Amino acid sequence: MRVEIRAMTIADYDDVYALWQACEGVGLSAADSRQGIRRFLSRNPGLSLVAVDDGRVVGAVLCGHDGRRGYVHHLAVAASHRRRGIGRALVERLLSTLRQQGIDKCHLFVFKDNRAAITFWHKVGYARRVELVMMSHQIAK
Numbered sequence: 001m002r003v004e005i006r007a008m009t010i011a012d013y014d015d016v017y018a019l020w021q022a023c024e025g026v027g028l029s030a031a032d033s034r035q036g037i038r039r040f041l042s043r044n045p046g047l048s049l050v051a052v053d054d055g056r057v058v059g060a061v062l063c064g065h066d067g068r069r070g071y072v073h074h075l076a077v078a079a080s081h082r083r084r085g086i087g088r089a090l091v092e093r094l095l096s097t098l099r100q101q102g103i104d105k106c107h108l109f110v111f112k113d114n115r116a117a118i119t120f121w122h123k124v125g126y127a128r129r130v131e132l133v134m135m136s137h138q139i140a141k
């Protein structure tokens with residue numbers, strides 16, 4: 001199997017969205033509309049990635065930074081392609097790009113009950129932040 005990792009473009013949207021929908025553990029919202037993802041990609045050029053196997057999108061991840069910290073969202077690998085190092089390869093590539101851009105820490109959000117993903121994130125070097133609580137404000141509907 002030769003899986004290619006490349007930058008996500010808005011042309012990948014339908015394939016990526018279908019992958020996210022098929023993956024438990026990815027919480028989709030209105031922010032993931034085509035327009036929302038187009039805006040995210042244009043604000044963070046080259047950071048979000050897809051993994052492609054023989055023309056099929058089998059992995060995807062959103063990544064961006066605000067000039068201070070990096071953020072990862074919606075990492076997903078197709079069930080048919082898990083446990084082959086694709087998730088790790090996607091994360092290593094985005095961390096490397098963040099590092100090149102002068103960002104030295106990268107956060108992410110994961111559902112508390114997604115034990116498989118928490119194990120994965122530990123394996124690729126993330127540490128759980130037990131001293132923090134996530135808080136959000138719904139600014140507009």
Ligand SMILES: CC(C)(COP(=O)(O)OP(=O)(O)OC[C@H]1O[C@@H](n2cnc3c(N)ncnc32)[C@H](O)[C@@H]1OP(=O)(O)O)[C@@H](O)C(=O)NCCC(=O)NCCS
Binds near residue numbers: 075086110117
């Ligand atoms: C989490 C996910 C992205 C992992 O992708 P993957 O390509 O299978 O991961 P990798 O093959 O690169 O695995 C990297 C390491 O994590 C471990 N790992 C991966 N999935 C695991 C699981 N379900 N349980 C335990 N360990 C796991 C692997 O064994 C490997 O460890 P090693 O390097 O010591 O051998 C994938 O399972 C997925 O898409 N899950 C559904 C969506 C999801 O929950 N995303 C996370 C949102 S925060």
